[in-house]
Amino acid sequence: LGQPMHAFDADTIKGQKVVVKTCAEGTVFKTLDGIERKLSADDLMICNAEEPMTIAGVFGGINSGVTNQTKNIFLESAYFDAVSVRKTAKRHSLKTDASFRFERGTDPNITVFALKYAAQLIVELAGGTVSSAVSDLYPKPIASFIVQIWYKHVSRLIGKEIPSEEIKSIITALDIKITAETNEGLTLEIPPYRVDVTREVDVIEEILRIYGYNNIEIPSQIRASLNNAVKPDKDAVQNMLANSLTANGFNEILANSLTKSSYSEQPETAVKILNPLSRDLDVMRQTLLFSGLEAISFNQNRKNQNLKLYEFGKVYHQYQDKFEEKHRLSLFLSGNDQPEQWNQKETAVNFYLLKGVVDTLLQKAGLKDFTVEDATSAELDFGLNYKIGNKNLVYFGFVSKQNLNKTDVNQPVFYADFDFDLLLRQIGKNKIVYQEVSRFPAVKRDLSLLVNEQISFNQLKNIALKTDRKLIKTVDVFDVYKGDKLPEGKKSYALSFVLQDEEKTLADKAIDAVMQKLVFNLQKEAGAEVRK
Template identity: 65%
Template sequence: MKISYNWLKEFVHTDKTPGEISTILTGTGLEVESVEKVQAIPGGLEGLVIGYVKETTQHPNADRLKVTKVDVGTGEDLQIVCGAANVAAGQKVVVATVGTTVHPTSGEPFPINKSKIRGEVSEGMICAEDEISLGTDHAGIMVLADDAVVGSPAKNYFKLNDDYMYEIGLTPNRADAVSHLGTARDIAAFLKIGITKPDISAFKVDNTDGIIEVVVENETASPRYAGVTISGITVKESPQWLKERLAVIGVRSINNVVDATNYVLHDLGQPLHAFDADAIKGNKVIVKNCPEGTLFKTLDDVERKLSVDDLMICNAETPMCIAGVFGGAESGVKATTTSIFLESAYFNAVSIRKTAKRHGLKTDASFRFERGTDPDMVIFALKRAALLIKEIAGGSISSNIVDLYPNPVAPFDVDLLYSHVHRLIGQVIPHEEIKNIIKALDIEIVSESAEGLILKVPPYRVDVTRDVDVIEEILRIYGYNNIYIPTQVRASLSTSPRPEKDTVQNLLSDLLTANGFNEIISNSLTKSAYADNLDNAVKILNPLSSDLDVMRQTMLYSGLEAIAYNQNRQNADIKFYEFGKVYSVKDDKYNESQRFAIFMSGATASAQWNQKATSATFYNLKAIVDGILQKLNIADVVVEDSTCKKLAYGLNYNHNNKTLVKFGQVATTALKKADVDKDVFYADFSLDQLLNIVKKNKIVYQDISKFPAVKRDLSMLIDKSVSFGQLKQIAQRTERKLLKEINVFDVYEGDKLPAGKKSYALSFILQDSEKTLTDKAIDAIMQKLIYNLEKEAGASIRK
């Protein structure tokens, strides 16, 4: 939100500098992100002075040029060659002296140098208005009034004042501050001074020749609707002061009528809309909803298909405006408009927000209506705008004000206890100070007692409905910096069940970071195109965009988006991990679970003089997954092939019949959704399950065995459907104490083997921590292993 310093000073009369005002605004919760000095017009008329043309003579070498003598107050007259037909002796003019840079309305700035024009010396330039950005007229030089002071700066004559523009990062709850008036309220409250509102006492109805009937059919979406007719206006360019005032906050001037409504919107925070009265068919305005699919062309000449839920401002035959959002192409103010119907309304915030989202429209009006406007400002702003239009466009008020407000919005009743204020703020604030702040914030004190206050909060403070909200308002104005912070903090210690989530997360982070991984943090909001099952997706009621309309159901796509972002910037070798949450809903029950994801893509090691780059494979990822389980002392996992549609192939590690982690190569269909064109390997842990397992684990430290380990190998024929994981589980169940490790060191599949068979060669590491293993004990163990492998896996031991 952009706010003008000079504009603010019309509401609060203070000598505070722009920097001091910035500090006050930030301290009261309106964070100033930047302060920019703004010149009223480009160049600020620097170097331009008021001159007096003492004489003019015909240029000896050019019929269309004249040589002038101009007094600019320095004691020496300047000789200036001028080509304007209207230049004459006795005129007060604007002169650009030598060394000045002139900023024309169109074109690039250019310097004024001493030069010769057709043989005659010229020591400056007598200016037309388009040559110094004061307008577009180039018919001749500007001729000033006789009271212009020769030698004085032109910017003083035109009353140009430099301004400062504040860029404020407005939070969604501060609907009361979306205007210069709203911002000024906080400054006035902080400085403990009054606030000056515009004077509308001059408003009066001139005649009733332009009465337009108003009907509100949807009072829920339009609780208050008001309007007035102004006839006999002249639509033209706005006066310079108005164009300058809007330009400071980045609003483009359109014409005097539209500029007046925009001015009041930014002045008071109340959006208004001006309809060409001649375009109101049947002389009737109807606020209603149109049938589903009704076509409507907006001001940007785009034909839009309306929803039955869109509130529309219609005439007797057709819609004219999307209420609170965007005007129509047919009913807007044009150069030929002579009468207008000026609308001021209070619309339901939810209705406007949904309509704006539905049509992808963001306007200054919808920005305010979506957050909640002030129902009590409707008539004040209408009168303010009507007076301003009369001032700059002429005309007369040609109807009484129509004000349809059947169910007035009541203030919020709040009971405030002093003890609650002191408890939440953590410091005793004098009761009189509290009351002064509340009054300064335009909150009415209905009654008071020794214990507290009964308050009525005006409805424009849409976020102040409870006592805690009022306390926040008190603290904002009192000043966060005025709250004493003790040098010591005393707290009682409590224990929590082992292990804490942060401890495990830090352990995993350290492990992966040490292995070259980088942590990413992604938005939990994502697009519905990524949803596994849209019926089970948690949908956002008011999405910021179509790409952020559901809560994520998987960690995969946020990681793929990060990979795509990096790969598009020539960073193709990726090692990422992320802790986050996924969301789903079923039978109106919402579920939130914690996940832990790992991503690998590109090369695991870059090319060096003595080695080639090696691409990441499934087994690189598997080594990381196994390393994590080993680090957390998690054994007894059951391995099975993954059937996840997002993986081209992969494995599931199950624990207690629940999937602890699934990992593998990401399927091409999933990669295409995120525009990733390289292989990606992905692991998805259930962090909730991981924490539950680790919580029950006991890590026992033991000495390194003094007795040697023994290695034995077995070669066997097995069915192709049998996995190494199955063989490993059989072996571990067979010998739990002495079998320390099992590995596969050779796999063969080929024509020399029976159909459907493969050959595995396994190594077994046996060790006893208390004694040396004898051959007899080793043979007994190996016989048991052979027996169980043959029985449970159908293995045929090869001699």
């Protein structure tokens, strides 16, 4: 019948009274599982003359049940408000069969029938006897739902004209009463237990369900209007990057956007869930880091330690009354890049492997005009940050030990986080220009430079490219040296430069002029010394 009930030991009901009421805020009540809970003033309780016995519609008290010594039973069958039961169950983190049914709505008109049926079963199966009449208290009967439906709306939503007689037959079979009828439609009385059918559209859905989806013919002509898509196409870019990552051995993960508040570095900006399913799902995630680390921990506990993962997802923040939702792309590397084989040793993942993947994705997206800085994110122990203007395009590096401990990950993890929204905007600014392959040869020159330890390769590269953007095509580093053979606080960079003129073959005189200007700028802006 689907009607939850409770059986009390009648001899233990103090004062021989059953009272339905709320209790004072903070009242201590021990439930059947032996846990003491503090009641809310909004919790509906079933009490005796002195104290509460059960949480109405949710859970019984420690002394409210039937035992082997019970001789007399008091049966209770009731209807409780679905919203009230759900709030109480969530408030006390309880999920029972009774609360499951009451939360979804039960039939208020079946309580007496269910009570009598239960008593009859006790008589037939347990040899009991009915010792009292039924006491039924129903001061405010719940009215049936009155819904008006129109035949033209039925035809429009279903996409087919169903005969009115068939519609009436279906409605009657669904235990829905037809109270009035016109040529245009019907007035219906829907029983209170059908809490999912309270609107005209709900009734039409029920008609379609019984009539059969397979009986609705697909039209031979489909009318549609074409809309101009926003460029670049988000899904196309996402699929392009996903295909590249998958082709390079990565697996895609899809994690829950709900997470635990203990992960939050900025709890004041977290989007909190008003009615969380559990304490582990009480806020919207502010980063993709921890959902990936949880996936890594799950796999490591099952002896799957060599992982390459990526996720496209959203992060959420609240700044005062404004909510912010952003798209991100995260990458994770952990364990070994190459397994041990007869002809090679195992190779662990490292920072440079991750950097290569990040650079490949940006190259595939056509992005190259960004600056490089040391990462300052609290999520990382060390890493790099690629910026466009003053906005972070991607930061990546080694995940801090503190964050690894939060998810019980016991081996190093390298992580990258892309601002996918910024990535899309930058791709939209790309202009594809055809350029013929140069007919003139490129020239390569090398320089060995002595610089301060604080000078980065990116600084030297930017100085070089600014020196002559027309002729200097690429700048690469092929050696970095630090040691006791160098002055204290110094390091050595060995750089290679590729020069090329698209209009003519470069002469030695022009090449020497560019290199002299390059050395002068490096000395002036970076304090570099040329090693000979």
